[in-house]
Amino acid sequence: MPRSRKSARRQRMEAAINYPIEWLEERSGLIGGVRYFLFRKVPSDTNWMQTLGSATLTAFIVQAVTGAILAMYYKPDPNSAYQSIQHITNDVWLGWLVRGMHRWGASVFIILMFFHMARVFLFGAYKYPRELNWIVGVLLLALGMLEGFTGYLLPWDQTAYWATVVGININGTAPFLGPFLAQFLRGGAEIGPDTLARFYSIHMLLIPGALIGLIGLHLYLVVRLGVTSPPWSKEAAGAERVEKPKRGRRGLLMPGARGGIPR
Numbered sequence: 001m002p003r004s005r006k007s008a009r010r011q012r013m014e015a016a017i018n019y020p021i022e023w024l025e026e027r028s029g030l031i032g033g034v035r036y037f038l039f040r041k042v043p044s045d046t047n048w049m050q051t052l053g054s055a056t057l058t059a060f061i062v063q064a065v066t067g068a069i070l071a072m073y074y075k076p077d078p079n080s081a082y083q084s085i086q087h088i089t090n091d092v093w094l095g096w097l098v099r100g101m102h103r104w105g106a107s108v109f110i111i112l113m114f115f116h117m118a119r120v121f122l123f124g125a126y127k128y129p130r131e132l133n134w135i136v137g138v139l140l141l142a143l144g145m146l147e148g149f150t151g152y153l154l155p156w157d158q159t160a161y162w163a164t165v166v167g168i169n170i171n172g173t174a175p176f177l178g179p180f181l182a183q184f185l186r187g188g189a190e191i192g193p194d195t196l197a198r199f200y201s202i203h204m205l206l207i208p209g210a211l212i213g214l215i216g217l218h219l220y221l222v223v224r225l226g227v228t229s230p231p232w233s234k235e236a237a238g239a240e241r242v243e244k245p246k247r248g249r250r251g252l253l254m255p256g257a258r259g260g261i262p263r
């Protein structure tokens with residue numbers, strides 16, 4: 001009968017789709033992990049403002065993808081850096097678009113990060129037990145801004161050069177560490193070829209690597225601690241009785257004490 005034939009075909013198709021998923025799950029448990037991450041319980045009255053973290057994450061992913069494409073054409077050498085940027089903008093297919101997305105996306109990323117931070121602050125989501133995630137966020141903010149600063153030099157034009165001179169001089173005036181920081185960033189006494197190579201390495205490898213690690217930790221903590229309800233919520237953190245975990249004389253957690261996690 002056509003109906004049962006169709007359902008048999010459907011079954012075969014489903015089995016074919018499920019086979020690689022089950023294969024992976026059996027050997028890694030990854031699918032369960034992704035399901036745990038995506039299908040968590042969140043407060044019933046979550047707000048659009050709570051999507052700002054995901055928006056920031058999206059902006060970061062756009063920066064990573066467009067940055068990887070730009071790095072295929074960019075040359076971190078004082079004699080060819082500017083020309084390679086001109087080549088990307090004028091000759092490479094859709095190069096102007098990718099470069100524009102990366103340049104404007106950098107501002108979008110920073111602005112979204114500030115909006116997300118303001119949301120966390122206004123919702124009181126930095127309080128117990130999420131203080132550590134706030135600290136991770138502060139590191140993300142500092143690294144995000146440093147990423148913007150190091151990227152700004154790469155076009156190697158007059159604006160880039162003088163903006164970097166000003167930025168390094170400002171950092172150089174910091175007490176104690178300032179001169180060392182300025183020397184480290186310049187890679188010598190003057191801004192020159194070493195500075196460009198250094199900024200490229202920091203911009204391409206060091207900071208993105210640190211950002212990816214910290215974002216992973218940030219999201220792990222979000223999943224572990226749950227999402228905070230809006231302050232006007234009836235389920236707001238503290239509205240229900242939340243016991244702080246019992247602590248010993250030195251402030252260490254007592255065995256078995258984990259404390260309630262306010263949602």
Ligand code: HEM
Pocket residue numbers: 049050051052053054056057060113116117120123125126130133134135136137138140141144215218222226227228229
């Ligand atoms: C690369 C930058 C960042 C990314 C990708 C990111 C991503 C996220 C995501 C996806 C969430 C969960 C959804 C949400 O609450 O919006 C979240 C929550 C949180 N973020 Fe961020 N974030 C970043 C920067 C920051 C900064 C700069 C701070 C503060 C200094 C911060 C502090 C927090 C806190 C405390 C939570 C928990 C909020 C809650 O429980 O309601 N994050 N973040």
